[in-house]
Amino acid sequence: MSTTYDLIVIGAGPVGENVADYAHRDGLSVVVVESELVGGECSYWACMPSKALLRSGSALRAAQRVAGAAPADAKLDPIAVLARRDSFTSNWSDAGQVDWLQGAGIDLVRGHGRITGEREVTVETPDGEHRILRATHAVAVTTGSAALLPDIPGITEVAPWTSREATAVEVIPESVIILGGGVVATEMATAYQALGSQVTLVARGSVLGGQEPFVGDAVSAGLRELGVTIVHGSPTSVTREDGVVTLALGDESVSGAELIVATGRTPRTGDIGLDHIGLKPGTWLDVDDHLQVHGFDWLYAAGDVNHRALLTHQGKYQARAAGKVIAARANGTQIVSTPWSDHVATADHAAVPQVIFSEPEVSAVGLTAAAAEAAGLRTRVVDYELGWVAGSSLQADGYSGKARIVVDEDRGVIVGATFVGQDVAELIHAATIAVVGEVPLSRLWHAVPSYPTMSEVWLRLLETYRSEA
């Protein structure tokens, strides 16, 4: 195996794999360094296992909401759900992804990678050797992020679960406390309650605070209906006695068999050699729209580690741009820096889509009404009850949900959309196309949604917009 490559990628998560793939397709020799499993957090401890844990519950609830489909008292079979989850993580084996790398012609070095100089990475291999790799063109850091443990007295002593233990669970605990009010917290609360745990969600602020305000209200109500207890407060200490974890919240306390901490992410840059190149270890890597780290012509950072959007699909989008830019520079072809070119991650700024697989589901893209206003746009907000759409009432008896679009009045285009309700995940891509394509509302009028689908909410939103003009 060589020691010199055009490109060295540190971290073989979904983002690292894509940077490598896109650069290699454009003719570069590429090596990927991975300290754990090829496929990264997403494949083994995040997106895939969490969605596998959630899907059976959402399918059961959907069936129970259609008369005649499933008994109201039907329960999940946790053993079968966990077995299905195991199949999605390939039982935590990365053999399939290693095969893919090999087939693509990308080399893999297992071990912990550290930058030890300009265009130089030293890998500490599992057998303790130090292998020096040199790049003729670039180094891409795609080391992702890790769960952030909050600073609460007693926290490490109670051996809390993070998203890793929560998604790799082997026996569903009788009860859990979930600390956090964000995406991971609400998704895990949905999954664990459906799998038979008694969940207490402890949120410091509002639930799903970064979204439109009606989202947190709907998800809080949905979780409570499932049986989740939601408590608002700031933990002051945590203890474990006789196996039971107790979280003190001032004068009150909550208890459970396990504590799942879902209070945010920290960059995996603490021990990747940033100090060797004058950067501060443990910080997010600041990049421009070409994913190039500020101040370096050979260093790139894509995915979670640059903190632009902590989502697999958006990191992979950045990876496609970074891979192409690195290859273009190496091949001496022109880099196009204008927005929306293949070489820039323009969508990161105001067109990031996201689905939250909570009960109820949430999907959103672009700016919330508050964010659009803060950005100085002259906006109009249009809301519509999803339950009033014929397709929704067929989807579920008594369907309840809401849709919002945020219109930039000066340009006559949609800059943000949010849906909350059952099965809204698949509604979001139409909104993403409208936002990214800057489709004028006058033209969107001619995008006729099929009857009777939930997508008819688009017609209702546009009719509402016109009637309020």
Ligand SMILES: Cc1cc2nc3c(=O)[nH]c(=O)nc-3n(C[C@H](O)[C@H](O)[C@H](O)COP(=O)(O)OP(=O)(O)OC[C@H]3O[C@@H](n4cnc5c(N)ncnc54)[C@H](O)[C@@H]3O)c2cc1C
């Ligand atoms: C519970 C949970 C659920 C999620 N669900 C979704 C979802 O449904 N959809 C979605 O879009 N996003 C989801 N996310 C976010 C998603 O997991 C991340 O955005 C995504 O994994 C980021 O990919 P990445 O390649 O940047 O980093 P990672 O997936 O974290 O991969 C980084 C890789 O780098 C390796 N590495 C780190 N340091 C070194 C080193 N020094 N040397 C060698 N290798 C190293 C790591 O071992 C790892 O394999 C979820 C996150 C969590 C926590």
